[in-house]
Amino acid sequence: MLELVARKEASRFMLWLTPALAVVLTMLSGLALFALLGKDPFEAVRVIFVEPLLDPFSRTELLVKGAPLVLIAIGLSFGFRAGIWNIGAEGQFTIGALTAGAVALAFWNVEGIWLLPLMALAGAAGGAAWAMIPAWLRIRFNANEILVSLMLVYVAELLLSAMVGGPLRDPDGFNFPESRMFHDSATLPIIIEGSRAHVGALAALGAVVIAYVLLHRHLFGFEVRLFGQAPRAARFAGFREARLVAACLGLSGALAGLAGMFEASGPVGQLVPALPSGYGFTAIIVAFLGRLHPVGILLAGAVMALTYIGGETAQMAMNLPAAAINVFQGMLLFFLLGIDVLVNYRIRLRRAL
């Protein structure tokens, strides 16, 4: 019989081995899943995990997909460590794109290098403001931020639809619910010639470095970790919960909003109703897969971007349904949470009594 024995201290080895194990288990289950769908399983795994790495264009696409995932996941990781569950990054992403896009459209035809920073500011502020709604409701009424932030995703998406169908609609766009294409001053510079990889990737890298310093060298990171591990000790230490809730939700909202701005002024180049494409939700998986650690999130973001791109290739090349890729990503989180138990427990064989 198997028995779980509590460890005296969390195992550092297991802490980093379990995400890798989860990836392996997901691949194995993926093989079974694809075989059941009647596809050649090994070919599917090769298309999803290997092919994107061999093709130069796909490699740059990793940066396009990975940047928003990493940026959002970094923001979420602070709250998740403190036990503040922002599930609505997708909504903050949408509002960030909307506010930044509104700035771009307001200055349409105005040239200037100040425009992009202003849009970034507007995007971050928009995302943070949207996240302040669940923060305030939790602080004031003890409302569950999971539900509130999640429901606000749908509000944000409808708001985006309403705006691009109304005030922000392209006047020359034959009444299609889309904004104008952003002009050059409102479009992100490309960092690799001939690709779609934009400066957002650098921003994501910067966020990783800053988050590392904040988390491990700064009192704010200490406060976040302390609240997550021992809320009573945190109050005893003199940290205030309300301030932390506002800070964590504000930070994750700002980074999600910034990612939204990057998406609108980068690969998409305009505001469209289909702009939010699930980055905000996938980033939750990235945050956990990366162990809520900035460097881990960077790696996890790369893995998840790979499944995005490989998944698209597989859809085209092998006729795999889009849902199969969602299932695949979901399995990753499922296995990770499942084998997480090994961090704090070890398995011991016991003879049946």
Add this chain to the structure above:
Amino acid sequence: MSERSANGQALFEAKSLRKVFPGVVANDDVSFAVGAGEVHALLGENGAGKSTLVKMIYGLLRPDGGEMRLRGAPYAPARPGEARAAGIGMVFQHFSLFEALTVAENVALGMNDAPRARALDARIREVSEAYGLPLDPGRRVGELSVGERQRIEIVRALLQAPRLLIMDEPTSVLTPSEAETLFGTLRTLAEEGVSILYISHKLEEIRALCSAATILRGGKVSGRCDPRAETARSLAEMMIGRALAAPKATDWKPGAARLSVEKLTLPSAEPFGVTLRSLDLTLRAGDVLGVAGVAGNGQDELVAALSGETRTRPEAIRLGGAPIGGLGPEARRALGLSVAPEERLGHAAAPDMSLSENTILTARGRAGLASRGFLRKAAAEGFANRIVTEFGVRTAGVSHAARSLSGGNLQKFVVGREILQKPDVLIAAQPTWGVDAGAAETIRGAIRSLAAGGAAVMVISQDLDELMEISTLLSVISEGRLSFPVPVADITVEQIALLMGGGARAEADADA
């Protein structure tokens, strides 16, 4: 002795039971017997070993030595299910009920083999009416009062037709009229031949209800008696020990007032909490004020109010004359008020953080472990190492998690962390609870020398011997009231017994 019932056969017998936890002997050579239909009291202060003892009887813990017998046959339950099957029921002090479920559903969850819903409803009605415990099986637990919730636990135990019912401090959560109803039920049960093991430290109710008592002190049986033939005072003396340690002679010259509390009234925020009522106290430089009292009489609330975790009126608490009642913990620490809470893991220290990170919790300001928001890791490690060396904390290194330390070592670390910051006022709650003798001596010595150096100290403890040893003044907290502090040299056991029995207010009024 009334250990045997009329037919001469004890229903339950414990012989030389022993249970050892790391660092503490919780039960040592405990023997007693309960006759059929007897209401037997288990009396003792908190930490005397009552809970450990009943947990062994109910199969939650296994004894390290000795044996138990039920109806003369050897009895060694491996789990509560076996204890229930053998006819032993238990009602815990804190209920394990699901608020979103109905009464009947909750009852079914705690039974070995629950009957079908309709049959169970009928059984619940039947039992609750038979014993005067009105209860509607269809109500949701969330809507019920504390007294009604306790009835669920009792009915759940009674449905299994127990021969021995263990009640763990049942009246601590009840109003006086609810308690009266409960006593009626227990008497009916006893008349039907059910034995009851009744745990409490409320002397009057034990005298009213029980026909035999076993008194525990420090894990050992310190007396047996028929409580009906004793007075509350004689019971108290058995409970707290007749001979108190003589106070250590100190050349105690109190200085200026360091901390003063004036008419501090604080309604309880928690459902099981205690309301602090018009507390007054003054701590002067050199004072060590011992606060005695049974746990759950307002100690936690008092510590939270002093630490700043609960805010009060600014003028209710003054530090060196300045009102600090409205300040948070860190601001109070900066002004020189340090607190070492009772709960080591999760309150005084973060379990999964290293010892050096745990210094940042309270010493980041006074010991300069952070500057402009950035952590000074080397300084924190140095400070942690100083605590480890000066207080003899046994650990493999300060990079290890707090929860890897034994209770006593972590306690030395927590107290050391506060003392090394040289506070003007130190509040220490249960500073030596669960700590071995050597470590306890280290901690007491450090507290004494802190006071000798001009600080004011308050020690909250349930260990009277300890308080007599280190305090200069003694006061008792009872039902949220604090008695007027008396120099320990002048105090008698009678006074303490009277105060702990709830006479704090009368005493305070008389002295005021």
